[in-house]
Amino acid sequence: MAEKIQAGIAMLKVIESWGVDHIYGYPGGSINSTMDSLQKEQDNIKYIQVRHEQVGALAAAADAKLTGKIGVAFGSAGPGAVNLLNGLYDAKEDHVPVLAIVGQVPHTRMNYDYFQEFNESPMFDDVAVYNRIVMTPESLPYVIDKAIRMAYKEKGVAVVIIPNDFGYVEIPTGNYSTEKTRNQPEIKPQPDSELVQDAWDMIKNAKYPVIHLGQGARGATKEVEALSEKLQIPIVITGLAKGVIPDEYEGNMGPFNRAASKVSNELIKKTDLLISIGANFPFAAIVYGDRPFKYIQVDNDQAIFGRHHSLDLGIWADAKLFVEKLDEISEAVQPRPFYKAAVAAQKDWRKYLKGLMNRADGPLEYEQVYQQINRIADDDAVFSMDVGDNIINSFRFLDMNPKQKILTSALFATMGCGIPGAMASKLSYPDRQVFNIAGDGAFSMVMQDMITEKRYNLPIINIVTSNRHLSFIKSEQDDVPQDEFGVDLTDADYAKIAEGMGVKGIRVDEISQLEKAFDDAVAEVKAGRPVLIDANITDKRGIPVELDLEQDDTLYTPEFLKEWDAEELKPFDEYLAQYSAE
Numbered sequence: 001m002a003e004k005i006q007a008g009i010a011m012l013k014v015i016e017s018w019g020v021d022h023i024y025g026y027p028g029g030s031i032n033s034t035m036d037s038l039q040k041e042q043d044n045i046k047y048i049q050v051r052h053e054q055v056g057a058l059a060a061a062a063d064a065k066l067t068g069k070i071g072v073a074f075g076s077a078g079p080g081a082v083n084l085l086n087g088l089y090d091a092k093e094d095h096v097p098v099l100a101i102v103g104q105v106p107h108t109r110m111n112y113d114y115f116q117e118f119n120e121s122p123m124f125d126d127v128a129v130y131n132r133i134v135m136t137p138e139s140l141p142y143v144i145d146k147a148i149r150m151a152y153k154e155k156g157v158a159v160v161i162i163p164n165d166f167g168y169v170e171i172p173t174g175n176y177s178t179e180k181t182r183n184q185p186e187i188k189p190q191p192d193s194e195l196v197q198d199a200w201d202m203i204k205n206a207k208y209p210v211i212h213l214g215q216g217a218r219g220a221t222k223e224v225e226a227l228s229e230k231l232q233i234p235i236v237i238t239g240l241a242k243g244v245i246p247d248e249y250e251g252n253m254g255p256f257n258r259a260a261s262k263v264s265n266e267l268i269k270k271t272d273l274l275i276s277i278g279a280n281f282p283f284a285a286i287v288y289g290d291r292p293f294k295y296i297q298v299d300n301d302q303a304i305f306g307r308h309h310s311l312d313l314g315i316w317a318d319a320k321l322f323v324e325k326l327d328e329i330s331e332a333v334q335p336r337p338f339y340k341a342a343v344a345a346q347k348d349w350r351k352y353l354k355g356l357m358n359r360a361d362g363p364l365e366y367e368q369v370y371q372q373i374n375r376i377a378d379d380d381a382v383f384s385m386d387v388g389d390n391i392i393n394s395f396r397f398l399d400m401n402p403k404q405k406i407l408t409s410a411l412f413a414t415m416g417c418g419i420p421g422a423m424a425s426k427l428s429y430p431d432r433q434v435f436n437i438a439g440d441g442a443f444s445m446v447m448q449d450m451i452t453e454k455r456y457n458l459p460i461i462n463i464v465t466s467n468r469h470l471s472f473i474k475s476e477q478d479d480v481p482q483d484e485f486g487v488d489l490t491d492a493d494y495a496k497i498a499e500g501m502g503v504k505g506i507r508v509d510e511i512s513q514l515e516k517a518f519d520d521a522v523a524e525v526k527a528g529r530p531v532l533i534d535a536n537i538t539d540k541r542g543i544p545v546e547l548d549l550e551q552d553d554t555l556y557t558p559e560f561l562k563e564w565d566a567e568e569l570k571p572f573d574e575y576l577a578q579y580s581a582e
Helices: 007-017 029-040 053-067 079-094 137-154 164-168 179-183 193-204 221-231 262-270 319-329 337-357 366-376 389-397 418-428 440-455 471-479 494-500 511-526 545-549 558-563 572-578
Strands: 004-006 022-025 046-049 071-075 098-104 128-133 157-163 170-172 209-213 235-237 252-255 273-277 294-299 313-316 382-385 405-407 434-439 461-466 504-508 531-536
Touching (some): 029 157, 029 164, 053 418, 079 098, 137 157, 193 294, 193 313, 366 511, 418 461, 494 504
Parallel strands (some): 022 046, 022 071, 071 098, 098 157, 382 405
């Protein structure tokens, strides 16, 4: 007689075979067969009980962003399924593989208007690259395996809806997994030599060339740095490429647009040749617009060519292989005045930022918080940034290197991604230091899952910058301009809230309290426990460097600079004149 196995357990064994060691979710009546299987398989796969399905889906997406391996989350029929959508759209927009297991009422109750029964499939049609209802218990492990393959193939979300009774049924034991197909090395597109020569010819003829580097260049740090120095080309980066090139490298101008450095925005305004390498920039339509620069785009995805700017040269290639080939055929150039001007301007910008961080008197502001983060951060730390002003502040003030990782909801930009990202970071990298950096608006959306950090002993440093405003939106309303409305937040003592959840809470109201607070936080996580610092900062806005992209340099008047405590900053044209780069 053939051996039998519970269909739900067979499903989990397929998931395990793909290297998944934890799964996020919240129990519900229509997902009980999966819960039964998780209980029986708990020695092989860890169940992480989140307190909201949104958090589970966001954490699964974060797993995939951090490791490249598929993340897995589940929700029950009805409200549980709906709650998953926020995290699934985050995975869709950032192009990472996630498997969503969705409960359904028993198949004998379907189409009878049963409790919590509804047609779930259409809801997932837009978010999913693969969306199926399991039709028989015997097909359950097969459908799960195919869903995982499709998620990897399309770099997106796969949804499998399971009638609850199917998971209990015993089916023939067998090898349902095709995981071995993943052992084959990824094929990286090689750059065409003639096209690379064309790129070199364009660079030689450019007066103000700029490299726009994305996270597709991760793993090519030394090669990109060497090319930048050899060809005397400054680098601007996408936000998610922060850390690909060390912040300390003199040719790294940082991100541009709103979450940006002053100099990077000025370079985009000045450049006559932009070389995009592994970069996906969603604000291209407003930042690039119809700017007359020549545009070279290098990417391993042919589908995105021309998405950001009219294309002068497109090269389908792996970023690192392209950089190596360009280095091979190119010749070192003489010191370029434009590059010298950019380096000098960026040096002054960094000096300005450091001065803000070092201020020791007056009210507590976000810059001093970031000074402490930099002080205690390990050289391989992981930073989970929630959405809001902390995106701008992290891009400007975090000192990062290629060993560190940064994580956020990039294209979907959903608030509340900080805690899920931090939990995923600690589960994926248990020996690394992990930060969750969130404003009070974003943190309050998911703060219930501090309990999850406590339950699973995840020693995370949670930092809440409380300024009682939705500052990012407040600034947008100011820039329209319009009257501020709906952006003020009712205050709360987040340190006390953390204490109520069994997590050590530290409230900071003054600059003088910061150093001890962060030292205490380090001691807490070294003891294996999560901690929260509630930093009560002002609602001050950082200098809006992006405004200069759409207006004249008259913004850099003494009045403008005084308003933003930036009297020492100069327009980029002054640096160009200093180095005779006009």
